[in-house]
Amino acid sequence: MKLTQIKGNTWVIEASQLIPLYKLGDGRCVLLDSGLLSDREGLEEALRANRLTPAGVLCSHAHVDHCANNGYFQEKYGTKIALTSPEAGMCSSLLTLKCYFLTLTPETVERESGCMLHTPDVIIPPADGPFSFCGAEFQIVHTPGHSSGHVCAVTPDNVCYTADAVLSAELLGAKLPYNLSQRMALGSREKLRGLGCGAYVMAHRGVCSGAGFNALIDANQELIHRRAEEILQLVDHPMTASQIDEAACVRYQLFTRRPSRALRFERNVRFFIEYLTDGGRLEELCRNGAVYYVRGENS
8 A cells, every 4th residue: 555645744545545644753653544444454564664653543433444443453553542422432332333334234234344343542522623642733623424423633734634524526426425414414514614724635535735625515515415406306206215215226327236235325315315304305204104205395
């Protein structure tokens, strides 16, 4: 895995996603997330090749592609792990972890993502502001929406790691962008407009200059509104959430033979249904004990 300098002591490791790190000196660094389980060997090799030891992981949120190696680094290197309290709670047991996967069975969650279970050493404060960690001072910006306790971190070099709060330009064709709350994710992106950082690192393969960041936020917001409108147009008669999900999978050609993958599609579609329902564009009604959705007055 390649290390690329962003600015000063802020670098990124090019794993399955971009994992920023901040060099502390004397061979230590703070990782901003720890990546997928499958990234572990390459991530360790990249650190060894650059004579770096992970003193800490300032973790943006508890999703499997961002924290799967937290517990491993904690045990092997004595790495200090920092998470917000909602994300720490998510990683505390299989049942709380299931809240993230939602549609998957507990045994599937354990088999596929049990590596996420760990107890952080430090809880990130619930308010925005400075956060001293492993001898360096970061700025924390709380950006809930993608997950309940998602945060962005600004390094001492004024480089912001947006994690999954913002999609990179390369991913603006995403068919079903995941957000636990689309409304809150929209609000969190607006909050990031005024940071004034010199560079922004998106977890999923993108680095943006400060000058281009507002346009990227605009494109992110437009993507969510467009997908919501497309899903709304699929509801041309009373439909269950599963029927809307099937129609969306046909619309976006999301065909799979793996039930666990299909269940993830259903989860993502449901979050758009919830967004449309809260906005009055879909309404709920009951038939034979089942919930159906119809277009609302605001649609």
